[in-house]
Amino acid sequence: MLRKAGIVITGTEASAIEAADLGLGNFEQVGLGVLVYVNTERCCAKELALWPRQSFPEHRHPPVSATNPGKEETFRCRWGLVYLYVPGPETPRPRARPPEGCEGTYTVRHEVVLRPGDQYTLPPDTLHWFQAGPKGAVVSEFSTTSLDEKDIFTDPEIRRITKVVGRRNRPHRCRRPRP
């Protein structure tokens, strides 16, 4: 997908691409591919790649210290199409839907459509989730330091960084919201 987007990476980088399934064992529907270019104590840049209609679940980047109010990030669509959901008025006819059964943990419903060349900057500690369009998406992320282990997902079953020991070997199913 990076190749389709015209993005050149080295062989070493190709081997370093992470398929982040969030420990859910349901990668084709929930997760993303990520290549971290740089992540220092001050800033970070990555490429993200999503399969068609693959979702990345709702989460936020909370304050981590007196001097770090949480990760600030800009998503820039490079290829394909991505639907980003953020706090704000609910979009009446959204173009993406949370994965079936997970609706209760996808709470922000204001839609931002990002086509190639479009970008959106998220302030720290802002709930967001996103889903690729029908062909998938490649998205550059420019941000302050990534501290994935600090991310807070709305679904309490999700941890961005999972211990191998605790890794699920069965697909995750969101609990259906109570009737």
Add this chain to the structure above:
Amino acid sequence: MLRKAGIVITGTEASAIEAADLGLGNFEQVGLGVLVYVNTERCCAKELALWPRQSFPEHRHPPVSATNPGKEETFRCRWGLVYLYVPGPETPRPRARPPEGCEGTYTVRHEVVLRPGDQYTLPPDTLHWFQAGPKGAVVSEFSTTSLDEKDIFTDPEIRRITKVVGRRNRPHRCRRPRP
């Protein structure tokens, strides 16, 4: 050049590309094209484009406050070829030369060659200059906040941000180093 590099930008962004000639009036030889995607109080991302053999003069990003030790930046070559010069052992047969007559203000001579997919991270306050290869170059820059007006160029005649009033209307010529 961005198009050649497979980088999609919006029409608004195309109009916002800056041809930074550093007030030298010699853009084809010294300067670069720059499109700033985002520059917040915490981080910054840009695309840089250089003509064939165009140079960007030696400078550094000094500390600006007790909490900001200066800009940290990563250059990632996307297209073409760029020769980056940084402190370190002088490279014996460098592939780029400072613009003629300007040799005295290009003092760091350790060469780093960046081809598409290659990148290099510069700590704050590090002298550096760079030049595109024979076809030009497109380079992504991921960094902490850009405060161009704080940059210190080795050539005391250069200011990154020039007042229109003080803008030269004749080509800049570096003073020849004394014999």
